[in-house]
Amino acid sequence: MRSRGVNYLLTSPRCARVLLVSVDSLRKHYDGNVTIFATDDSRECAAIVADQYRCAVRSIPPIDTFPNSVSYKHYQYTLVKTAINLWTDYDSTVFLDADTIVLGPIDALFDVELGFVARGMLLDESSAATRMRRAIKRLRYCSPVVEPLSQRTIVADIPWVNSGVYTFASNHPAIREWFYLTMGLAAYRVHEELTFTLLIPDWKEDITFLDPAWNAVHTSGYWFKAIIRHYPDKRWHRCGTWRRAWQQCNLELREAVRAASARAAETRTARTQNTGTA
Numbered sequence: 138m139r140s141r142g143v144n145y146l147l148t149s150p151r152c153a154r155v156l157l158v159s160v161d162s163l164r165k166h167y168d169g170n171v172t173i174f175a176t177d178d179s180r181e182c183a184a185i186v187a188d189q190y191r192c193a194v195r196s197i198p199p200i201d202t203f204p205n206s207v208s209y210k211h212y213q214y215t216l217v218k219t220a221i222n223l224w225t226d227y228d229s230t231v232f233l234d235a236d237t238i239v240l241g242p243i244d245a246l247f248d249v250e251l252g253f254v255a256r257g258m259l260l261d262e263s264s265a266a267t268r269m270r271r272a273i274k275r276l277r278y279c280s281p282v283v284e285p286l287s288q289r290t291i292v293a294d295i296p297w298v299n300s301g302v303y304t305f306a307s308n309h310p311a312i313r314e315w316f317y318l319t320m321g322l323a324a325y326r327v328h329e330e331l332t333f334t335l336l337i338p339d340w341k342e343d344i345t346f347l348d349p350a351w352n353a354v355h356t357s358g359y360w361f362k363a364i365i366r367h368y369p370d371k372r373w374h375r376c377g378t379w380r381r382a383w384q385q386c387n388l389e390l391r392e393a394v395r396a397a398s399a400r401a402a403e404t405r406t407a408r409t410q411n412t413g414t415a
């Protein structure tokens with residue numbers, strides 16, 4: 138039988154709290170394999186969550202060993218996110234952002250070869266989509282090699298996907314291409330959602346556009362039908378549902394994660410002061 142599992146990514150100890158809430162919610166509905174990919178400075182936090190909820194932890198190589206890696210933190214995350222898909226331990230993988238909350242069984246996701254939630258729009262249907270189309274058009278100036286990719290995506294009415302929740306068969310070639318394209322465009326700080334959008338015309342037959350209930354943001358109209366809620370605007374702590382989920386987590390565990398996260402932040406500050414660089 139094909140192996141199945143859920144992957145998470147933790148690249149900053151500051152996000153350990155959201156990870157705890159997401160894994161806690163997942164474990165109410167799912168009993169199977171879970172792997173947390175963690176950077177060195179996040180490892181202690183990841184280990185606390187992993188011990189409690191029967192997860193595996195895997196180390197991510199230092200970011201400066203990635204070719205074309207850029208210094209800006211957000212885009213490092215972008216590149217790492219596409220890299221860990223290549224290292225998945227499972228034949229069938231569901232990736233969940235740490236800023237998600239699982240509200241129901243997720244087993245149906247494992248049967249999807251390549252699945253993303255479209256952001257509920259084609260590229261010409263809203264102002265957000267207009268911004269997206271502009272971003273894709275701008276890519277033409279990166280390199281003549283990118284121009285045809287950009288052009289065909291614009292003309293093909295490709296939906297813009299969100300990469301907070303997705304599912305893939307590990308041997309699907311799109312997963313490798315996604316990493317290479319993201320790496321190739323890293324210097325231009327192209328977000329991984331955008332690089333995947335550029336690849337969709339190649340894999341349109343294989344991609345299942347999942348029901349938005351699998352990745353519901355509060356503006357989408359699917360919030361109250363959600364199986365997985367996603368808090369991508371980094372304001373989870375202001376949201377009542379997220380705060381309640383946090384308060385439902387074991388108190389000792391919350392404190393352990395908080396303490397580990399604070400220690401990691403201190404270590405980082407000390408290192409910065411010692412070397413004089415950020």
Ligand SMILES: [Mn+2]
Binds near residue numbers: 234367369
């Ligand atoms: Mn997210």
